[in-house]
Amino acid sequence: MYEKYYGFKDRPFQLTPSPNWFYASKLHKRALAYLQYGLSQGEGFIVITGDVGTGKTTIANQLLSQLSKDEIIAKQIVTSKLEPDDLIRMIASCFNLVVTEHSKASYLDAIYNYLKRLHSQHRRALLLVDEAQNLPLASIEELRMLSNFQFNGKPLLQSFLLGQNELNAIVQAPNMEQFRQRIIASSNLSAFQLDDTKAYIQYRINQAGGETTMLQDDCFALLHRQSKGVPRKINTLMDRVLLYGYLEDKQQLTCEDIQLVIEEINQEIANVAPEQSLPSIQQPQQAISSQTTLSSTLNSVIEEKLRLLQEMDELLKKQHKALQQREDKTQ
Known part of the structure; x- marks a missing residue:
């Protein structure tokens, strides 16, 4: 989505491992x-x-x-x-x-x-x-x-x-x-140190045909701290940062931009519905009760989705029948 905007010939932070993107720390x-x-x-x-x-x-x-x-x-x-x-x-x-x-x-x-x-x-x-x-x-x-x-x-x-x-x-x-x-x-x-995190990001941007100046120098410490220097986490975070820059029409990204993306990601994680989370470690009886509640909730969600699918199927059938009758009249 953002490749053309930044002049990339390919996505620089794709998750799929490729020899062409190998950074030799x-x-x-x-x-x-x-x-x-x-x-x-x-x-x-x-x-x-x-x-x-x-x-x-x-x-x-x-x-x-x-x-x-x-x-x-x-x-x-x-x-x-x-x-x-x-x-x-x-x-x-x-x-x-x-x-x-x-x-x-x-x-x-x-x-x-x-x-x-x-x-x-x-x-x-x-x-x-x-x-x-x-x-x-x-x-x-x-x-x-x-x-x-x-x-x-x-x-x-x-x-x-x-x-x-x-x-x-x-x-x-x-x-x-x-x-x-x-x-x-x-x-x-092990994970990258700060210098390698910076070099890794710049290497990937260069490989994709972009300009490393698109990131202000103080961005790398924040990127390293958030990703803990793990290449896959760096890729995921940088992909979101570049998407944010494209949507906000920013050719150069600042530390404030990085922080906004991090807060956005954290908010998404915090908004995960409780019933979608795994039960925490509890006393045996509490764990059983929690799992039962979770199972019941999931069953309710599945039943509701099935009901909606059935309604959509009925609606599509009615629309198809109406179209068929209209065609019969025009013939």
Whole structure:
């Protein structure tokens, strides 16, 4: 909406991760270097962790954009709470493998034969597992077992794990010692400091073809404080700021403009209806009562919406019938 107004060739703060928008902060450079180092080793695990929105997936996409398909076949999966057998099936599916029997043994055999075939072509497979903190311990152990696939002493599959900070606790579990011994490098992404927040915003504006002078210099401290230096939060906030500037016909944005947008966002959050909020932690009996009330309220809302939909449907039918009769008269 505001792209043409500011002379952007694209939205500078879109949420979808893209290699073209990769900002290499010091920590991101280090994490990417670990991934590249892991590739050069061709074995073991690389583990990249960080809070939500700190750029783990962006780094993975940046790495994938640099790979040569003539050497490495890379696939990325985003995991939910997959049990080991389901994980094996997902891995087989992401490499487009077809099995005749839907048993774990058949899937493992198909994966192994595929990896050997790549090896004979002087290529290898790379698996990036995003949101790896969702995996049960048994599924992470299954990944370790897949790393045992070898041919003539050469590992056939390498895996990179990307996950939120909870993944660190999972990896440090007492029964994960064998997995930890396979980790050749790990890195943790944290939020930006003020300097990086400013550089990140200016980089994105430049990449989109805009002028960084559109933001007064004192805006960056406020943007950093509100977003806590988390790239995804910066994107969300800046997107709203630019929309505000477009609607208010402002080519240059001030600290006061940023504050107005922040207050507007906070007001929207404060205006969320109580019945749409999750019940707070209460005593057991109070929690049950609260959940019952919430369920009753939601049911009432659903029933009301269904009633309105039925009324709209009846109205549309009447309008259609009237139009049909009018057409019949004109014929």
